[in-house]
Amino acid sequence: MHQIGVKALTEVEVIILYFVLSSQIFRMFVHMIRARKILLIGKLKGCSILAIAEELPDNGKIFACAEEPYLGVNSQEAFDYSSDGKKISMRVGPVADTLEALHAEDEHFDIVFIDADQRNAVQYYSFVMDNHLLSMDAVICVENTLMKGQVYLENVSDENSGLSLIRRSPVPPDAVIESKMEVVKDDVFWGCSRRRILERLRLDGRVAYVTGGGQGIGRAFAHALGEAGAKVAVVDLVLAKAEAVACELSLKGIKSLALAADVSKPEDVQRMVDAIVARWGTVHIACNNAGINLNSASEETSLEEWDKTFNVNLRGLFLCCQAAGRIMLNQGYGKIINTASMASLIVPHPQKQLAYNASKAGVVKLTQTLGAEWIDRGVKVNCISPGIVDTPLIRSRELRPLVRRWLADIPAGRLAQPTDLQAAVVYLASEASDYMTGHNLVIEGGQSLW
Ligand SMILES: NC(=O)c1ccc[n+]([C@@H]2O[C@H](COP(=O)([O-])OP(=O)(O)OC[C@H]3O[C@@H](n4cnc5c(N)ncnc54)[C@H](O)[C@@H]3O)[C@@H](O)[C@H]2O)c1
CATH class of the missing domain: 3.40.50.720 (NAD(P)-binding Rossmann-like Domain)
Incomplete structure (x- = not known):
């Protein structure tokens, strides 16, 4: 298979937003990028997961992975009571194993939410990027990257958080492409007039x-x-x-x-x-x-x-x-x-x-x-x-x-x-x-x- 170095493929844009994380914001992201498949890594509340599921189209899917089950509220059984619950697939167990399994299943996602409070959040981020679990133009949302504001504020309440949005963008023209195969950099590769096919429509x-x-x-x-x-x-x-x-x-x-x-x-x-x-x-x-x-x-x-x-x-x-x-x-x-x-x-x-x-x-x-x-x-x-x-x-x-x-x-x-x-x-x-x-x-x- 044609392998291109991921670090070369991705240009990372980080926008730190100062707002409290809420399911409404997640819903808006889902809507804005017309997401169909979502990966959640971390402790999102069951009601937030359901709120996101409601925003997805009927054939949408959320894979929610967590190290441990949460006292019933995040269980598949509980989700199945909702008409949108069928869009949710809970994956309980070591997150690294779940990510490996999703990679083996050739899944890729339009949005990946990562809770930065999670142990190993950086490794999860790297795994997602390095193994192409993100679709073209997809977004990673990393929650609480401001560490509840403790880095720069005094007397912050526990409510303060922060969200980093990382968009996967197409290969920049000057990118160093690491590949074992020759990459033909023509209009087919870049898109005619640098516009990809859906943009050209x-x-x-x-x-x-x-x-x-x-x-x-x-x-x-x-x-x-x-x-x-x-x-x-x-x-x-x-x-x-x-x-x-x-x-x-x-x-x-x-x-x-x-x-x-x-x-x-x-x-x-x-x-x-x-x-x-x-x-x-x-x-x-x-x-x-x-x-x-x-x-x-x-x-x-x-x-x-x-x-x-x-x-x-x-x-x-x-x-x-x-x-x-x-x-x-x-x-x-x-x-x-x-x-x-x-x-x-x-x-x-x-x-x-x-x-x-x-x-x-x-x-x-x-x-x-x-x-x-x-x-x-x-x-x-x-x-x-x-x-x-x-x-x-x-x-x-x-x-x-x-x-x-x-x-x-x-x-x-x-x-x-x-x-x-x-x-x-x-x-x-x-x-x-x-x-x-x-x-x-x-x-x-x-x-x-x-
Ligand atoms: N429905 C079919 O099975 C079918 C199959 C092949 C081709 N077509 C063609 O598709 C086109 C649209 O068909 P449709 O099924 O939507 O028809 P339709 O009858 O449902 O709608 C046609 C619309 O054109 C308007 N119209 C009629 N005469 C007009 C005029 N002189 N000036 C301006 N507007 C006028 C009507 O008011 C109507 O709103 C037609 O050219 C038709 O021949 C239809």
Whole structure:
């Protein structure tokens, strides 16, 4: 295995904080670094351990190791009375042995709490560091490192404590790397532009809009882009729907804007883009998602149905690509993500939807054409083709009864949920997909393969 000297790998930042240790502070740490696995070494009270467990996600885990059991309160049996107790695994016995065992089990942790009052606290700290029991970006919290303040204060009460936070950071560029193997220090090692892969998926500072954002897939896209850091304009034919989703976003601390626009009308589309530019200065991410689905046998499809479908699904999408594209070409950067459909590849059945299928095939060709035409000016154009997604679009009187029939055609055995599409939109909106253009990303649980 590739071994790198740990001392070289770790840059230690120590912040001494003058506060009394409490489970609330621990909970906040757990929340802040989104910890999933925690190692506790020392005498944490049972109620504190439970408080931390409550903050963990359902698949989170705490390993609490102590030399001796504590009069019942820290016992596994007691924890099991709580619904969060299942996240706690007590390891009673010599701490050094427990640490060896966790190392042998290849465990690693997002937070390690060490009680500095423990005998051998320094050895525990060294063992954790030297044996990679810390995940990347993880934190060690060492309690009572100020020795109750006795080092520098007179007449201190026993309540005074101190907490050292030690963050494991990536290898600094000038680190001396001790390794038996050659370390290739390229972008793969450091991260492209020194940004690691999850950072490259972030959208901080980006301005996005989502048409048809008032419900269904568009709503899920708006949340995903906002969660990844973008400001999001939620655009919909129905202002009240856009406002409701914008309100959801702002409750999560995401900067949002609600706009009404009918994407089939050039003046509405221009007004939408102008309003976003007036508010946030530009547009980086355009999600052209609004679409409608009408059903009729082809021999009976009216020109009205055909035009209505094409006006929203293809003409509207073109107008949005053009209006947002002009801004993006001007600034030399942009990401356009169009919503096509699996219906661009196969003929979904038994529903009859000639105009829809043809319009979505048009979306793919439009995406490919713009993708090729604009990439050398920094604008990437891709589309997502969902399979059958459980949204209001398929809850019409004609379509709802077909769900059982569709399920038989889907290898995944279920309809898609809007959340199944969220990672794709973030990826296509991020710098991580910068070499991708004109692509049709199909997400359909395997349906187009059967
Ligand atoms: N649901 C599916 O199974 C499925 C599958 C593949 C592709 N799609 C596509 O995904 C996109 C979103 O679908 P959904 O399932 O979330 O639909 P939906 O009907 O649940 O939501 C569409 C939203 O778009 C808005 N809208 C409709 N016409 C508009 C217009 N002219 N201008 C602005 N907004 C308008 C509606 O008010 C609605 O809020 C559509 O393009 C659809 O064709 C859906």
